[in-house]
Each structure stands twice: as C-alpha cells, then as structure tokens.
Amino acid sequence: MNKAKLRTKYKEQELQKFKASFPLKEEEFSPIFDFLDTELEKHGCKGDLTLLKKYCENKKIDKEALIEWFRQHGGYCDCEILSNVEEKFDYLDKHKIPEIREKNPANQKQKLNEIYTDSGFLLKKIPDPWILYCIEKSKEKIYQLQLGKKTDCTILLKTDFETKKFSDDKFLKEYWITQTDLPKNTEFDIEHCVIHSYETAIVKTKRWIPVYIFIKKAEATWSLIMKTELSRMRGDLKELEKLLMVIE
Numbered sequence: 001m002n003k004a005k006l007r008t009k010y011k012e013q014e015l016q017k018f019k020a021s022f023p024l025k026e027e028e029f030s031p032i033f034d035f036l037d038t039e040l041e042k043h044g045c046k047g048d049l050t051l052l053k054k055y056c057e058n059k060k061i062d063k064e065a066l067i068e069w070f071r072q073h074g075g076y077c078d079c080e081i082l083s084n085v086e087e088k089f090d091y092l093d094k095h096k097i098p099e100i101r102e103k104n105p106a107n108q109k110q111k112l113n114e115i116y117t118d119s120g121f122l123l124k125k126i127p128d129p130w131i132l133y134c135i136e137k138s139k140e141k142i143y144q145l146q147l148g149k150k151t152d153c154t155i156l157l158k159t160d161f162e163t164k165k166f167s168d169d170k171f172l173k174e175y176w177i178t179q180t181d182l183p184k185n186t187e188f189d190i191e192h193c194v195i196h197s198y199e200t201a202i203v204k205t206k207r208w209i210p211v212y213i214f215i216k217k218a219e220a221t222w223s224l225i226m227k228t229e230l231s232r233m234r235g236d237l238k239e240l241e242k243l244l245m246v247i248e
Contacts, residue, residue, distance in 0.1 A: 015091060021072075023065040026092075033086045036078050045079035045137060049181070052078055067181055072209060074152050076227070083109075108136045115143055119159040119222040122248040130243055145243070153228040153236045155243075161223045163216045167192075172203045172214065179227075180210045195237075196244045204230055213240070 019026065032055060039051045049067055056063040070076075074084030112132045114124045121143075126132050129148040134141055147153035165171045169190050177184055191202040197217065204211040211233050213226040228236045 018088065021069065023062065023069045028061075029089055030092075033082060033089075036082055040079055040082070045077055047077050047137060047142070049076075049078055049081075052081065053181075064181060068209070071152070071180070072229075076152070076154075110134045110136070112143075115157075117143070117157070117159065117222065120220060121157055121159075121222045123246065124248070125246055127242050127246055130239070147236060147239055153226070153232070153239075155224050155226045155240075158223045158225055159221065161214075161225070163221075163223055166199055166201050166214055166216055166223075172201055172212075176203050176205075176210065176212050179212065180208065182208050182210075195241055198244055202233075204233070206230075213237075215240075215244070 022029075032052070035055050036051055039054075043051070045051075049070075052067065052070070053063055055061070056066060070081055070085060073088065075081035110133065112134055113126065115132060115134075116122045123132070126145075131146045131149065133144045133146065135144060136142075143157040145155040145157075169188075172190060173188050176188070177186070186205050186207060188203060188205050190204075193200050193202070195215070198215050199218065201214040202211065203214070209229045209231070211228050211230055213228070215224040215226065216222075226236070226240060
C-alpha cells in the first residue's frame, strides 16, 4: 500500500474515532453551531459556555456530557466552539463553499510576538511550540498562551487573581468546578510545588479530564492559570518549565 493510500486510511480511521465519540447524533451539531453564530453576533462571548448551556436547556440536552465533549476538542467557551470545533465537521459536505463570517469586533483574536503589561509581566521571546494571543472581548484584553496550533492546553495571564488564594485548597477546588461545570462531590488531588522559583498548585481528579495549574512568582502582581488534560499533563508541564525560564 503506497503512502497516499495509507494516509487516506489513517484519516478514515481517525474520522471514525471522532464520530464514535459524539454525545449527540451527528445531525444535531449543525443547529448548535448556527445558534452560537447568531447569538455571538448579538451578545459576544463572555469567555464561558453561557450560550451553549442556554441551548442545552431549551433543547433538553444532557449539558454536562456535551460540555465535556466540546472541551475535549478545544471548545472551552462559546466562541472557541466555532473557531476550534465546527471545522472538524467539514467532512459533512466536502464541496461546501466556506462561509465567511464577519469578525465580531467584541471578540477579536490577535497573535503577538511579545508582551509587556502594566503589571510587569514581560515575555520578549515566545518559545516553541507556544503561541501568544491577545483576545479582545468588549473593552477587555485577555492574554492567552496556547501550546501549539491544535491543542487544548492554554495559559491565561491574570492580573486580578488574588495570589493569597494559592494556598486555599477550597478556593482552588471551587475554581475547577466553576470552570468545568462538573460535579461538586468530586475527590480532588491538589499538589503544591515549586517550578523555577514559581509557586505552583496543580488541581486534578482521577475521575475527570480537566487539570488546572496555578502559577505565581513571589514578587509579582500577576499570576498564570494553565488548563490542560490529565493524560497529557506530564508533557505539558515540561513545556511549562521551558516557558517559565524565559518570562522576565
């Protein structure tokens, strides 16, 4: 079998795995994307899944299962579902002319080569494979580092996170629950450690995929919140270590 046929076979196998993971019928996804597209143009993205939850409630859909599935595929907020997940369904119509959506001025995403904030966060060189984005939501600017182009591992730069909360395990658990909408009666494993002089708290659970890692430096007024997955956490932590070495 030549390389072209092997690639085709591999793509077909990956597509079958993707379809097998669906929490809904295949034809039920397009209405979700259409709904989000319409509502985001009206209201913008709040950085969460408010609109998706609204849709699930209206359609009597299992909210938790769908949210978990979208997050596994890069949809951690309403606008990320359209930017990261919708394109995975292009196979439904290979001859479809791509729709050109007008950019929502409240949710523009710009790639940056460096960053310096009023809080003193300085990053002159972005180490591979990290990518730095500035996301403008209304009048707010959100700085996000993403580990590669196609990954669910991201880091948010926070200037309003109370650094004293790093030692409060109850607060860290509540943050994880709030961000994931998963059950509150979950048993957590929280590990406090130091990485290159940065105080770090890793919040995870054996039952669910999301992992949140909180990072702060003693003299800094900013903090970082890293979001990754349980199965890839070790590798992502190694990339985090490289990143922390070049932050000034």
